[in-house]
Amino acid sequence: MRSDVQNQVLSIIAREALRAPEDLRNEMTLDELGLDSLGLVEVIFAIEETFDVSVPFNANDPAAAQFDISSVGAIIAAVEKLISGDTPSAAVA
Amino acid sequence: MRRVVITGAGTINALAEGVAATHRAMAEGRCGIGPLNFPDADRLNIRIGAQIRGFAPQDRFDLSKLALYDAFTQYALVSADEAMAQAGLEAAPDPARWGVILGTAGGGHTTANDAYRAVYADGKNRVHPFTVPKLMANAAPAHLSIRYGLQGPGFSVTTACASSNHAIGLAFQMVRAGLADGMLTGGSEAMLNFGGLKAWEGLRVMSPDGCRPFSADRNGMVQGEGAGVFVIETLEGALARGAAPLAEIAGFAMNSDAGDIVMPDRDSAARAIVGALADAEMAPEEVGYINAHGTGTAANDRIETAAIRQVFGARAEAVPVSATKSMHGHCIGGTGAVELLACLMALREGVLAPTLGYGTPDPECDLDYVPNTARRGVSVGAVLSNAFAFGGSNAVLALRAI
Numbered sequence: 001m002r003s004d005v006q007n008q009v010l011s012i013i014a015r016e017a018l019r020a021p022e023d024l025r026n027e028m029t030l031d032e033l034g035l036d037s038l039g040l041v042e043v044i045f046a047i048e049e050t051f052d053v054s055v056p057f058n059a060n061d062p063a064a065a066q067f068d069i070s071s072v073g074a075i076i077a078a079v080e081k082l083i084s085g086d087t088p089s090a091a092v093a
Numbered sequence: 094m095r096r097v098v099i100t101g102a103g104t105i106n107a108l109a110e111g112v113a114a115t116h117r118a119m120a121e122g123r124c125g126i127g128p129l130n131f132p133d134a135d136r137l138n139i140r141i142g143a144q145i146r147g148f149a150p151q152d153r154f155d156l157s158k159l160a161l162y163d164a165f166t167q168y169a170l171v172s173a174d175e176a177m178a179q180a181g182l183e184a185a186p187d188p189a190r191w192g193v194i195l196g197t198a199g200g201g202h203t204t205a206n207d208a209y210r211a212v213y214a215d216g217k218n219r220v221h222p223f224t225v226p227k228l229m230a231n232a233a234p235a236h237l238s239i240r241y242g243l244q245g246p247g248f249s250v251t252t253a254c255a256s257s258n259h260a261i262g263l264a265f266q267m268v269r270a271g272l273a274d275g276m277l278t279g280g281s282e283a284m285l286n287f288g289g290l291k292a293w294e295g296l297r298v299m300s301p302d303g304c305r306p307f308s309a310d311r312n313g314m315v316q317g318e319g320a321g322v323f324v325i326e327t328l329e330g331a332l333a334r335g336a337a338p339l340a341e342i343a344g345f346a347m348n349s350d351a352g353d354i355v356m357p358d359r360d361s362a363a364r365a366i367v368g369a370l371a372d373a374e375m376a377p378e379e380v381g382y383i384n385a386h387g388t389g390t391a392a393n394d395r396i397e398t399a400a401i402r403q404v405f406g407a408r409a410e411a412v413p414v415s416a417t418k419s420m421h422g423h424c425i426g427g428t429g430a431v432e433l434l435a436c437l438m439a440l441r442e443g444v445l446a447p448t449l450g451y452g453t454p455d456p457e458c459d460l461d462y463v464p465n466t467a468r469r470g471v472s473v474g475a476v477l478s479n480a481f482a483f484g485g486s487n488a489v490l491a492l493r494a495i
Contacts, residue, residue: 037355038354041296041297045295057297058298058300058312058313059298059313059391060390061391
């Protein structure tokens with residue numbers, strides 16, 4: 001069973017990628033899903049609005065952000081971590 | 094075709110008010126970026142910018158007129174006064190043959206921000222009666238036309254970060270083609286307010302800690318504000334009335350990526366540079382300085398470098414390229430006008446403004462960026478000024494010493 005958080009993140013990514021949530025698998029990358037940099041920024045915005053969190057992410061340097069966007073599963077894990085309060089605030093995003 | 098020269102220049106920006114003081118700041122490598130100061134700035138994630146400080150509009154304008162001037166109009170007026178004085182003009186010499194074309198992206202953005210705050214946040218049911226004439230994007234050129242009696246063409250152009258270059262390029266083309274004899278041109282921007290910064294913050298391209306163009310550790314752009322205004326006219330007209338030309342506008346080219354709405358495109362940028370050189374009948378070997386678009390974003394700086402390499406080939410490394418946004422911030426629709434001042438400094442004083450914040454070389458940005466310290470005693474006969482905007486709108490100016 002997937003948790004509510006997992007389902008919500010999946011539906012956010014699916015909506016941006018114009019796919020059905022059940023078509024998404026954890027190992028898929030955003031590239032594979034056809035999401036470009038603007039699509040990614042929309043995903044992050046939707047995550048912030050849905051979970052009332054700030055995501056530390058700067059499009060100029062995604063690698064340095066403490067928010068792993070390398071795959072669908074990584075994003076779900078990053079959101080779960082963010083909600084649990086393990087990730088520093090986005091003030092330095 | 095008629096030759097077109099600049100006979101006056103004026104500015105206000107985060108470095109200074111006035112061209113001489115701005116040139117001094119650029120030559121000293123001063124940085125105008127600091128903590129932002131306006132209502133609700135504490136609610137921003139990005140809290141730095143190149144904000145104009147110490148400007149007191151109530152001491153500069155009649156209070157009856159000030160009620161009609163958004164900050165972007167105020168900056169344009171202050172800059173135009175300086176440019177007109179340098180050109181030795183109090184008013185248009187031949188009103189119907191002189192006009193004004195300015196660039197702006199946000200127009201009266203602060204006026205709109207204040208009005209929205211009043212009705213949405215403060216729950217008020219009315220806004221200031223001059224809200225519309227203050228916020229309209231053509232307010233600045235309109236007030237310049239009123240002040241100096243410019244009765245020829247007068248309008249704003251808006252192409253985001255390329256607005257000023259498009260404005261100057263259009264004004265140049267009109268004077269060269271004989272559609273006007275003189276123009277006030279340049280651009281103005283005043284978007285440093287809570288709503289404006291929130292919008293930029295949302296795109297995730299802003300740096301939280303500084304503008305470091307072309308440096309490997311760059312992490313985004315830093316917003317600025319300000320204006321640059323120039324008096325341009327035919328060489329013949331300038332000489333006839335005894336005005337001293339500061340530089341010649343030799344060529345201009347503009348095009349569109351027709352691709353992505355925010356990602357720049359190397360081939361298209363290169364095509365704009367080649368177009369400006371061709372329009373000016375300027376050999377690449379003539380170019381002694383390029384004022385880069387150089388925003389400090391990962392994408393722009395890498396792609397702009399590749400475009401310059403594509404045009405200049407092996408000689409690219411011999412052409413100094415600097416990004417003065419590292420000093421005055423990204424003045425968006427006004428930025429090309431402020432950056433043209435660095436071009437004038439190169440052509441007239443032989444001083445190349447530096448790229449501040451340059452630390453670690455990036456293998457994909459491998460040109461001579463005049464890092465951190467200005468270069469003096471350089472003989473520069475011709476320059477280019479690049480602008481590659483969101484929307485894929487590109488505009489490149491080519492100038493020659495005179």
